[in-house]
Each structure stands twice: as C-alpha cells, then as structure tokens.
Amino acid sequence: MRPSRLHSRAVTLPDAPPIPPRCAHCGLRASGAFHQLAPGELGFVEDLRSATERVPAGHALIREQADGGRLFTLYAGWAFRYKTLSDGRRQILNFLLPGDLFGLQQRFSEGATYGVEALTDVSVCVFQGTRLWELYRAHPRLGYDLTWLCAREEQMLDENLLTTGRRSAVERVAVLLIHLFKRMQRLGLVDGDNGCPFPLTQQHMADALGLSLVHTHRTLRRLQALGLHTLDEGRLVLRNPGALTQLADYATQPLEPLPLL
Structure with missing residues (x-):
C-alpha cells in the first residue's frame, strides 16, 4: 500500500476557475444542491452583486483586522477561514467550498476578526454589505436564508470545537x-x-x-x-x-x- 506523502506545498488546480456568470445562469444554482429563487429574488441578488473576482491560491480574500464590509460567495475552488496568534501559529476555523458565504462578521466588528485565504485558485461573487438591511426588508425569505447560513456555520464550528477539544x-x-x-x-x-x-x-x-x-x-x-x-x-x-x-x-x-x- 502506497503511504500518504508528508507534503507542505499547496495543490493548485490545473485550470483557472471559471468566472461566475449572471445569477440566472449560475452553475451552482443549476446543480440541484441549492434552493431555487423566485425571479424577483434572483434579480435582487444580481443587483446586490457588485463584482466577480479570481484569486490565486495562497492569496488573501480577507485579511485579519483589515477594514472591509464586502460579502463573498465562493463560486469555484477551495478556501479556508483562519485566526493567527502573535507568534504566527495558525488555527484553521473551517474550509470553504463552492456556494459558501463568508465575510458577514465584518459588518458587525471593527476590522475582520479572521482571515480567509484561497487554498486553490478560486473565483468569487462579491456583494455590497451595506445593503444587508435592504435585503431583509425587501426580501424576507432571503433574509431567512442568510440567518439559516449563519446558524449552519455555528453548528459546524460547534462540531469543530468538539473535535479539537474531545x-x-x-x-x-x-x-x-x-x-x-x-x-x-x-x-x-x-x-x-x-x-x-x-x-x-x-x-x-x-x-x-x-x-x-x-x-x-x-x-x-x-x-x-x-x-x-x-x-x-x-x-x-x-x-x-x-x-x-x-x-x-x-x-x-x-x-x-x-x-x-
């Protein structure tokens, strides 16, 4: 049996991640892994999206303590959230896969409380965090979805704490x-x-x-x-x-x- 190798270099996917298309043509939405939105909700999400970006492996999407306010949905590739101590020791909080939302905590703190790094080359959708209240007011179901995603992340972090603690x-x-x-x-x-x-x-x-x-x-x-x-x-x-x-x-x-x- 061939043993796993002890390696420390990140694996970069051979092909560049695709640029996210318009929301109506999103491959993630068509995959069956995610809820379908009503036309009005889909149009609002499209309008809320301010940019799409590609980020190479090893580069920061969010830097610890940096001012921000943007929200991200990972469209393709892998990333991870982490916190570091003053001497450089790092704790990875969780891994991000396509469809995962991140950056919300920046709206409720002075600077980012964690960092996010691209594990592979990634592409992301970028949203205007300043319009969150408009989302909750105009589209309550989207607001509920956002709350549900926060609860799911809390559940996963509870499991991670149990894992590292016990x-x-x-x-x-x-x-x-x-x-x-x-x-x-x-x-x-x-x-x-x-x-x-x-x-x-x-x-x-x-x-x-x-x-x-x-x-x-x-x-x-x-x-x-x-x-x-x-x-x-x-x-x-x-x-x-x-x-x-x-x-x-x-x-x-x-x-x-x-x-x-």
Missing part, C-alpha cells in the same frame, strides 16, 4: 475526511469510486485539527493501513465511508438543498 487524533482525522467528503458529495464532486478532489496539505489538516504535522501524518497512514481511505496527489478516496463515519462518531445530515446568495 476527539482523539484518529477521530479528528476521520471526522475531517468524512465531513469534507459529505460536503463534496452534496456538490456532485464525488465519483463512482468514492473519490473526490482533496487539495488540502497535511499542514492544513494539522492546523485545522490542533495536531502536529508529524502526528497528522502518522494518523493518516494508520487510517490508510486500516483500508479506510487513500489520499494521494490531491485526491481522496474513501474505501469504507460507513466504517470511517462510525470511527469518527460523526452524525451525518440529509443531503438537502442549501440556501445560496
């Missing part, structure tokens, strides 16, 4: 693998062999799980030796998702459509 190293790695696998499955990014893109380095995983790089590497090799997964060259294959879910003590959620701004 789960063992094996359970931590297992829960990260199955959680991201399930999220990609919702987006239709899992193939018939239970394989999917996985551009995280082991350093990203260590920073998300509160483990050392060496401990993360050893734990991945242990899970691979048990026949639960293979991970190589930016591709994850789950050999036994059920066993991995049980090992992680992870409660899976139904794959229902999500809100999308």
Whole structure:
C-alpha cells in the first residue's frame, strides 16, 4: 500500500476557475444542491452583486483586522477561514467550498476578526454589505436564508470545537475526511469510486485539527493501513465511508438543498 506523502506545498488546480456568470445562469444554482429563487429574488441578488473576482491560491480574500464590509460567495475552488496568534501559529476555523458565504462578521466588528485565504485558485461573487438591511426588508425569505447560513456555520464550528477539544487524533482525522467528503458529495464532486478532489496539505489538516504535522501524518497512514481511505496527489478516496463515519462518531445530515446568495 502506497503511504500518504508528508507534503507542505499547496495543490493548485490545473485550470483557472471559471468566472461566475449572471445569477440566472449560475452553475451552482443549476446543480440541484441549492434552493431555487423566485425571479424577483434572483434579480435582487444580481443587483446586490457588485463584482466577480479570481484569486490565486495562497492569496488573501480577507485579511485579519483589515477594514472591509464586502460579502463573498465562493463560486469555484477551495478556501479556508483562519485566526493567527502573535507568534504566527495558525488555527484553521473551517474550509470553504463552492456556494459558501463568508465575510458577514465584518459588518458587525471593527476590522475582520479572521482571515480567509484561497487554498486553490478560486473565483468569487462579491456583494455590497451595506445593503444587508435592504435585503431583509425587501426580501424576507432571503433574509431567512442568510440567518439559516449563519446558524449552519455555528453548528459546524460547534462540531469543530468538539473535535479539537474531545476527539482523539484518529477521530479528528476521520471526522475531517468524512465531513469534507459529505460536503463534496452534496456538490456532485464525488465519483463512482468514492473519490473526490482533496487539495488540502497535511499542514492544513494539522492546523485545522490542533495536531502536529508529524502526528497528522502518522494518523493518516494508520487510517490508510486500516483500508479506510487513500489520499494521494490531491485526491481522496474513501474505501469504507460507513466504517470511517462510525470511527469518527460523526452524525451525518440529509443531503438537502442549501440556501445560496
């Protein structure tokens, strides 16, 4: 069995991420993974969008403590939210996949309370945060969707706190693998062999799980030796998702459509 490699360089996807089209032609909305909007709501979201951007891997979308106010929806690629200590130690808070909204907290604080970095090359939709009250007033269902997304993020952060606070190293790695696998499955990014893109380095995983790089590497090799997964060259294959879910003590959620701004 070929072991996972101990690597620290980010994996960059070979093709540039697509520029987001007009909302009416959005590939994410057409995927079935997200709620459909009424024509008036869709038109409002289109008007709310102020720009589209491509950002290379390793570059900042939001810098810690920076003034901002823009909201983002990730259209293509991977990113992550993080916080750092004064000596440079980093905690990755969560990973962002297509359809995820971020930047809302900047509207309620003096400067960004976290940073967001592109893990791969990404493309994003940019929205005017100053018009949030207009969204709630004119389109209550969109306001409810925004509230729902905030509650979902809180739920995921609760799970992350449980993972870093109480789960063992094996359970931590297992829960990260199955959680991201399930999220990609919702987006239709899992193939018939239970394989999917996985551009995280082991350093990203260590920073998300509160483990050392060496401990993360050893734990991945242990899970691979048990026949639960293979991970190589930016591709994850789950050999036994059920066993991995049980090992992680992870409660899976139904794959229902999500809100999308």
